[in-house]
Amino acid sequence: MSLNPLISIFIIPGLLFTSVMTFLYAGMYRKVRARMQNRRGPPFLQPFYDFVKLLSKDSVRPEKAGALFTWAPIIALASILVVPMLFPVWGLSFAGDVIVVIYVLNMSSIMLAVGGFSSASPFGAVGGSREVTQLFAYELPLAISIVAVAVRAGSFSLTGIAEAQEVHGMLFYQLPFACIAFLSIVPAKIGLQPFDIPEAEQEILGGPLVEYSGYRLAIFTLSNQVKVFTVISLVVILFFWQNWWMFLITGGLLWLLFIFIKVISARVKTEQSFVFFWKYMAVLAVIDLVRVVI
Amino acid sequence: MDVVVQFGPQHLALAEPERLKVYAEGEKVINVDITMGYNHRGVEKLAERKTYEQDILLVERICGICSMSHPLAFTQAVEDIAGVTLPERAEYSRMIIAELERIHSHLLWAGIAAEIIGIETLFMYTWRDREFVLDQLETITGNRNHYAWNTVGGCRKDITEKQIPGLLTALEVVERRTEHYIDSFLRNRTIRARLVGTGTLPRDDARRLCTVGPLARASGYAVDVRKDDPHLAYDRVDFEKIVLDEEDNMARAKVRLLEVFESVKIIRQAVAALKGLKGKEIAVPVKEIPPGEGVGRYEAPRGEVFHYVRSNGTFYPERVKIRAPTYANVQAVPVMLEGDTLGDVPITLASIDPCFCCTDR
Numbered sequence: 001m002s003l004n005p006l007i008s009i010f011i012i013p014g015l016l017f018t019s020v021m022t023f024l025y026a027g028m029y030r031k032v033r034a035r036m037q038n039r040r041g042p043p044f045l046q047p048f049y050d051f052v053k054l055l056s057k058d059s060v061r062p063e064k065a066g067a068l069f070t071w072a073p074i075i076a077l078a079s080i081l082v083v084p085m086l087f088p089v090w091g092l093s094f095a096g097d098v099i100v101v102i103y104v105l106n107m108s109s110i111m112l113a114v115g116g117f118s119s120a121s122p123f124g125a126v127g128g129s130r131e132v133t134q135l136f137a138y139e140l141p142l143a144i145s146i147v148a149v150a151v152r153a154g155s156f157s158l159t160g161i162a163e164a165q166e167v168h169g170m171l172f173y174q175l176p177f178a179c180i181a182f183l184s185i186v187p188a189k190i191g192l193q194p195f196d197i198p199e200a201e202q203e204i205l206g207g208p209l210v211e212y213s214g215y216r217l218a219i220f221t222l223s224n225q226v227k228v229f230t231v232i233s234l235v236v237i238l239f240f241w242q243n244w245w246m247f248l249i250t251g252g253l254l255w256l257l258f259i260f261i262k263v264i265s266a267r268v269k270t271e272q273s274f275v276f277f278w279k280y281m282a283v284l285a286v287i288d289l290v291r292v293v294i
Numbered sequence: 295m296d297v298v299v300q301f302g303p304q305h306l307a308l309a310e311p312e313r314l315k316v317y318a319e320g321e322k323v324i325n326v327d328i329t330m331g332y333n334h335r336g337v338e339k340l341a342e343r344k345t346y347e348q349d350i351l352l353v354e355r356i357c358g359i360c361s362m363s364h365p366l367a368f369t370q371a372v373e374d375i376a377g378v379t380l381p382e383r384a385e386y387s388r389m390i391i392a393e394l395e396r397i398h399s400h401l402l403w404a405g406i407a408a409e410i411i412g413i414e415t416l417f418m419y420t421w422r423d424r425e426f427v428l429d430q431l432e433t434i435t436g437n438r439n440h441y442a443w444n445t446v447g448g449c450r451k452d453i454t455e456k457q458i459p460g461l462l463t464a465l466e467v468v469e470r471r472t473e474h475y476i477d478s479f480l481r482n483r484t485i486r487a488r489l490v491g492t493g494t495l496p497r498d499d500a501r502r503l504c505t506v507g508p509l510a511r512a513s514g515y516a517v518d519v520r521k522d523d524p525h526l527a528y529d530r531v532d533f534e535k536i537v538l539d540e541e542d543n544m545a546r547a548k549v550r551l552l553e554v555f556e557s558v559k560i561i562r563q564a565v566a567a568l569k570g571l572k573g574k575e576i577a578v579p580v581k582e583i584p585p586g587e588g589v590g591r592y593e594a595p596r597g598e599v600f601h602y603v604r605s606n607g608t609f610y611p612e613r614v615k616i617r618a619p620t621y622a623n624v625q626a627v628p629v630m631l632e633g634d635t636l637g638d639v640p641i642t643l644a645s646i647d648p649c650f651c652c653t654d655r
Contacts, residue, residue, distance in 0.1 A: 038418050194484045
């Protein structure tokens with residue numbers, strides 16, 4: 001279902017579609033969370049207003065900041081924006097390799113850490129090291145469950161995985177354990193409770209983002225919001241794919257689930273998340289990989 | 295990697311200015327330095343230049359939360375010098391306001407602690423329910439905080455019959471909601487992961503460092519001025535001293551939430567007792583303060599508040615000395631943090647329910 005690559009890149013599922021969905025998700029997050037917490041919440045478009053406002057503000061660069069201080073948010077946004085272009089909704093089907101997706105997703109997390117380290121602040125450094133630790137924690141179950149999906153679907157491309165599900169039904173039914181492992185990784189990947197350890201505001205003042213302001217902060221925040229839409233869409237494509245409009249609905253429902261989990265849980269500690277991912281989630285993912293391979 | 299992380303003087307997790315210098319090895323805390331005094335306002339010296347009546351309003355403003363406990367301890371010290379016996383109705387009505395203050399302080403603490411470990415929902419809910427108590431305080435005293443309830447020799451105002459039904463209804467709501475929070479949130483796995491086993495303060499250390507209040511009681515060191523040295527009408531009401539020996543942050547959360555029920559119990563008994571004292575006087579006139587020394591102690595929500603007053607027979611006190619509970623408890627923070635991770639610093643510090651403006655006076 002691939003049209004002109006330019007349409008894929010700029011309109012759907014590329015920049016335009018992604019931006020709309022990103023602000024939709026971000027607005028939903030603010031509003032739903034507020035209603036669950038007995039508040040009214042901001043207007044639905046508040047994340048968008050915030051973005052525009054931040055662009056017009058001064059961006060302060062710490063004197064001792066490293067060279068990557070400016071580039072980290074830009075690279076993070078650029079790399080995360082690549083992922084939606086590969087989605088099987090009129091995407092670039094020839095390039096939609098799931099291994100590429102993993103790399104590009106990690107790039108944005110690594111850039112967050114780099115931004116933290118290069119901001120010359122102890123809070124940024126601690127946040128950066130937490131981000132890297134977190135990456136090591138969830139990378140193993142993430143890779144294993146993706147490999148299980150790819151082996152089951154017989155293809156490493158997102159389009160191939162989606163097509164296999166259109167024929168044989170959702171992979172969720174066939175790989176429930178891998179799916180649970182993947183779902184548990186989502187809050188860690190997009191920085192929500194219970195795994196928002198790198199950005200813990202009350203402990204390390206927002207970690208990597210502590211020294212960012214103005215347009216740099218706007219870009220970093222936007223890249224994190226794009227990551228939310230991207231990662232959740234990825235879950236749908238890998239495990240719940242039916243067709244493109246069910247893709248939107250399932251994505252929205254999953255986002256509600258993650259907001260709910262965020263609202264009812266506290267932030268765990270680094271070593272606790274490590275134990276959780278390596279001891280339990282990795283084992284769950286391995287179970288399904290073994291089942292698939294045998 | 296050795297890092298020195300500065301918590302404060304301005305920090306998101308702390309509402310008040312004070313500095314915590316945390317020496318960490320990676321994420322592990324090695325040592326903690328605490329610097330205070332950013333909030334010093336010279337209340338003790340100021341008190342010597344004001345009359346006793348004015349001083350009551352002054353000490354009330356030492357703290358925004360313990361704004362009943364400080365004047366209570368101060369008037370107690372002055373009454374000690376003057377040798378006044380309080381009328382019974384004043385004793386009960388002082389107790390009601392003080393216990394209402396304890397409820398709202400503990401709910402406030404639960405919200406702040408929840409916010410610090412990253413669960414905003416509990417923060418929103420406990421602060422909503424705290425409003426019921428504040429509303430009652432406003433109806434009875436006229437103010438949400440800084441109640442201006444005390445005077446030397448009794449109370450300035452009286453609790454009227456009309457205010458009782460609203461008070462009892464609010465208590466019922468708060469009791470039911472608190473039960474719900476204890477039930478659902480203290481069993482929440484992510485909250486347990488943060489609170490159980492962190493910020494441990496062994497009983498011996500709690501005793502050695504002279505800790506007071508819920509911090510001491512959560513470490514199995516049973517101090518409570520209301521039981522140990524009963525004044526007001528605390529020896530005439532039935533309530534329990536909540537003592538746990540789990541020694542960690544979770545125990546402190548439990549002690550505070552369970553104390554809400556005890557406070558509700560006390561207020562109900564006091565309200566019943568007020569009915570039997572209808573029409574009795576609420577204050578005895580105190581003509582003059584003779585030379586001498588007096589001491590006032592009260593179990594504030596955070597621990598023991600201690601006031602010492604020396605009089606030389608004039609209208610002005612010669613010396614006022616105030617010790618706030620945080621001053622005693624903050625010494626225990628380095629011990630509690632030893633061996634914990636950087637992520638535990640804010641919640642462990644918050645678990646003593648610090649009030650730095652009380653401490654700096």
